[in-house]
Amino acid sequence: MPAYLQAMHWDDLQYFLAIARTGQHGRAARLLRVDATTVARRVRRLETEMGARLLEQGRDGQSLTGAGEALLAKAEEMERIAGSVHEASAGGQVAGRLRVSVSEGFGNAFVAPRLAGFASAYPRLAVDLAASSGFLNPSRRETDVAILISRPRRGPLITRKLTDYALGLYATRDYLARHGRPGDAAALGRHMLIGYIPDLIYSPELRYLDEIIPGLEPALRSSSIVAQAQLTAAGAGIAVLPRFMAETNADLVRVLPGRTIMRTFWLVTHSDMRDAPRVRAFADWMVAETAAARALLTGEPL
The missing domain is CATH 1.10.10.10 (Winged helix-like DNA-binding domain superfamily/Winged helix DNA-binding domain)
Structure with a gap:
């Protein structure tokens, strides 16, 4: 050296x-x-x-x-x-510090509630969970593992499909009682819609409303999917939300149940980190957790 x-x-x-x-x-x-x-x-x-x-x-x-x-x-x-x-x-045990970058919604609603089990299984491993509306970059080694909604096409990365997940339109029963239930997608234009701020969308996969009807504009906008879910739960309007967030809230009901949007989470790490015990341990655990929760994530039976 x-x-x-x-x-x-x-x-x-x-x-x-x-x-x-x-x-x-x-x-x-x-x-x-x-x-x-x-x-x-x-x-x-x-x-x-x-x-x-x-x-x-x-x-x-x-x-x-x-x-x-x-x-x-x-x-x-x-x-x-x-x-x-x-x-x-550490005597062959998984140890050290692991940094995981994940989207805000998936990190808060799915990963965080289950992370105690992972921490209990690996007591010598410290975990940083970076759950935000953006992602840390595994190519630049800003994170050990990233769970992304867009599959990266470049860089010294190892990418594997983690899971598909479903999204749908949701509102509260109270909102629908006050404003009526839309009978079709065209009727959504007469409702208070909740969605992303267009110029702050960090991935094209988040343009959900355009997939339902091109040009459909939300009146209440936030860069945060967690804020959108809270607005919806407060009865402010109708939003496209992931099943894993909406289906755990008893106050929310599905609107236009025939309209399902599918997306994919990708598990990504730098190629130099693929064999690190802490990375392998987290990847294996994450694959097992998403497989066990397939019904919640996709609506498909186990």
Whole structure:
């Protein structure tokens, strides 16, 4: 190993890895749960120790210089070794820290309520569940595992189908009693619809209303599917919701039950992480959980 790497503390390199993968001080800071000035200061210290610039400022954020690219390869090698040593020191048990990126709705309504069972099975493994309206990028190693609604087509990634899931139109009985039940899709235009903010949709798979009737516009809009579900449960209108969210709420009923939208969740990890025990353990557990909940996810019998 080069002398300059031996002299560096591993935690200093983690700051560099974070900004190399996210491309911005702010995103790296959120990833590491520190402030952006700390990230910038630690990277400047690395540059001083190496006597070379590692990053350069561009219009959209930070990009790696030639020296930065060389250091990234070595730092990622050290990261893999550190992970292997940690797991070996645990006596063959699954140990360390696992970061999982998942959509807000699936993370909150499906993964989180079941995660206690996984944690109990692997007590030496710490888990970060990043459940948000966007996704961390496994190609940049922002996450160990990602559960995505769009299958990635590029990057050093291993992708497998996790499960299909169904979505439908839902409203409360009270809303339908007050406003009437639509008899067909064309009647939806006369109702208060709830959906995504068009310019904040991060994946084309989320354009549900267009799939029912092109050009159908929601009056109440949110970038959050959890907020949309709460609006629907409060009787504000009709929304397209995943079965795994809507069917667990007794106040919600299906509208136009013949209209079902199908989507797929993909389990994705970096190719270098495919054999990591913590990744294999989570992937196997997630596959088993979704298989056991097929009726809830898809409406199909087990």
